[in-house]
Amino acid sequence: MPQNNSLNLRQRILHSGSWILIGYGFNQFLRLVGNLILTRLLFPEAFGMMAIINVACYGVTMLVDMGLGQSIVQNERGNDPAFVNTAWTIQIILGFLIWAGLSVLAFPIATVYNVPQLAAMLPVVGIGSAISGFNSTKLYTAQRNLEAKRVTLIELGTYALGLLCTIFLAWLQESVWSLVWGGLITACLKASASHGALRGIKNQFAWDRDAARHLIRFGRWIMWSSILTFLASEGARMLIGAVLDMRQLALFTLASTMSVMFWQAILQLASRVFFPAYAEVNRDDPKRLIAVLFKSRLAITLPSWGLAVFFVFFGTQLMGLLYDERYHESGAMLELLAAGTLVGCVWGSYTGVLLAIGKVATMTLLTASQILFQMGGMFIGYHYGGGIGLVLGVAAANWAMYPVQAVTMFRNDLWQPNLDLPFLAASILIVVFAWPHLTLILGS
Numbered sequence: 001m002p003q004n005n006s007l008n009l010r011q012r013i014l015h016s017g018s019w020i021l022i023g024y025g026f027n028q029f030l031r032l033v034g035n036l037i038l039t040r041l042l043f044p045e046a047f048g049m050m051a052i053i054n055v056a057c058y059g060v061t062m063l064v065d066m067g068l069g070q071s072i073v074q075n076e077r078g079n080d081p082a083f084v085n086t087a088w089t090i091q092i093i094l095g096f097l098i099w100a101g102l103s104v105l106a107f108p109i110a111t112v113y114n115v116p117q118l119a120a121m122l123p124v125v126g127i128g129s130a131i132s133g134f135n136s137t138k139l140y141t142a143q144r145n146l147e148a149k150r151v152t153l154i155e156l157g158t159y160a161l162g163l164l165c166t167i168f169l170a171w172l173q174e175s176v177w178s179l180v181w182g183g184l185i186t187a188c189l190k191a192s193a194s195h196g197a198l199r200g201i202k203n204q205f206a207w208d209r210d211a212a213r214h215l216i217r218f219g220r221w222i223m224w225s226s227i228l229t230f231l232a233s234e235g236a237r238m239l240i241g242a243v244l245d246m247r248q249l250a251l252f253t254l255a256s257t258m259s260v261m262f263w264q265a266i267l268q269l270a271s272r273v274f275f276p277a278y279a280e281v282n283r284d285d286p287k288r289l290i291a292v293l294f295k296s297r298l299a300i301t302l303p304s305w306g307l308a309v310f311f312v313f314f315g316t317q318l319m320g321l322l323y324d325e326r327y328h329e330s331g332a333m334l335e336l337l338a339a340g341t342l343v344g345c346v347w348g349s350y351t352g353v354l355l356a357i358g359k360v361a362t363m364t365l366l367t368a369s370q371i372l373f374q375m376g377g378m379f380i381g382y383h384y385g386g387g388i389g390l391v392l393g394v395a396a397a398n399w400a401m402y403p404v405q406a407v408t409m410f411r412n413d414l415w416q417p418n419l420d421l422p423f424l425a426a427s428i429l430i431v432v433f434a435w436p437h438l439t440l441i442l443g444s
Helices: 002-041 044-063 068-074 081-112 118-132 138-144 149-173 177-196 209-243 246-259 261-284 286-322 330-348 360-411 417-443
Strands: none
Touching: 002 044, 002 149, 002 261, 044 081, 044 118, 044 177, 044 209, 044 246, 068 081, 068 138, 068 209, 068 261, 081 118, 081 138, 081 209, 118 177, 138 149, 138 177, 138 261, 149 177, 209 360, 246 261, 246 286, 246 330, 246 360, 261 286, 261 330, 286 330, 286 417, 330 360, 330 417, 360 417
């Protein structure tokens, strides 16, 4: 019987993971095509403004994130209508809180970045968050059961339709507002599709005290972890937007988006496939967790590391090929960021396992360490090297973070040196070989 369960789990992981990767690949293809078209219809500063808007929206969202989806995936009551509908009710409340938060912060953000348009745009963007609060919990139930096909099709379809509307509006208006309206259209499409195109519990307003108590208790550490994750992932963009101009922010946004493009697929797999799988293995047969973790990490580290090597040596040529001359400087930023990704993808491949075994506090502390290294590297880099030094600081933080991650995993009996050390050694060789070229970038 254990063998059959193992085979069943393996089949579900492969099937769900395949759809996640297929969906992410098509999504990134659409995103790339959309960016190529929109960069020709709009001015570079428009993307700088949207970068600030996205950071603000993401930040407020993380500030109230209670891990409702993770609770549904992990909790034994994840298929209980009372539990699920209580989570849905809380999700709607949080959506309106996000809208209110963006509205309150609109004028201060517009003042800090000296972009008056943001005062009007942020409250409108917040409407999209309120709409997303009505997304069906069937999305989380499908994740719990490792059923990714329909969710992937919904996400692809709604994004494609929203992108077409955005491009049409950009052609019609030639304004950054086309990006805002496009986002609202996409949010409406996804909310509608999540209720109509998925099987599962039909959502309605409900309040179960025990469910609410668990969701809030579980969500406390998730909230802190989400806030720290936001600072870790968006801190560089916030600082660049504050100390440099909108053009430099737009260039960094393009470079960082390209640098983490494949890594975002890994995070999708980690949160939507590996995390549920690790949790199931940990419940049923904890001794198998290390073997499952090793195979999963190898499968995601090898291709992401190989792509980082490509970006280190050919980032400038790639960005020059994809974008017009106004954006060519983003190539140098991409090469520096990729030098950090070489190691970042090694320690980042542990994502999901701590949450699966209930070590939420440990996961939060790791994220806090990542922020300290990143912010420290950025300030030191900017002090000595200006804008390009700041980008180098982001890359260096990934190298500094690995020892902390390794010690943490060792203490939880999860460290895997037989996988990590060969990749670390190869990363050092790549940086040594590419150093003359990287030095030219730093000196330019």
